[in-house]
Amino acid sequence: MKLTRFIFCILLAGSALAAFVPDASKTESVITDTERRIGRSRWYPVEGGNRVLIPYERGEYDSARFSIEPRAWDHEHRDACGEHIPAMTFCYATEPEQSYILLCAGCFERHVAPKQQK
Numbered sequence: 001m002k003l004t005r006f007i008f009c010i011l012l013a014g015s016a017l018a019a020f021v022p023d024a025s026k027t028e029s030v031i032t033d034t035e036r037r038i039g040r041s042r043w044y045p046v047e048g049g050n051r052v053l054i055p056y057e058r059g060e061y062d063s064a065r066f067s068i069e070p071r072a073w074d075h076e077h078r079d080a081c082g083e084h085i086p087a088m089t090f091c092y093a094t095e096p097e098q099s100y101i102l103l104c105a106g107c108f109e110r111h112v113a114p115k116q117q118k
Helices: 029-038 105-116
Strands: 006-011 014-022 042-046 049-055 067-073 075-077 084-086 089-094
Touching: 014 029, 029 049, 049 067, 084 089, 089 105
Parallel strands: none
Antiparallel strands: 006 089, 014 049, 014 067, 042 049, 075 084
8 A cells, every 4th residue: 555645835825717607507617627627616605696716727727717816715625624724824735646635734643643653
């Protein structure tokens, strides 16, 4: 079994692709396809629909449907406990070649550090 390796890092605020999805409408394929490709999104209820944010990773995007909002991706959710980690917080993430897992320092100390010491 391959050991998952973590690196100590600081979570930075990132840009996000932003779009508005009206209530009672079928979500456009450009939004669902982008969500699927990136793997993460946030939906915020606003009057008349939802404001959708998807992390912008410097790739191509549909500029007719999305705008870029600098620093809008301002937190992440911890994979172990589900709480959020605000930007500019130290945390642990898997090394780049592995599946992405993000842990706060507390979860790392409880779930990973004891196994690394064996």
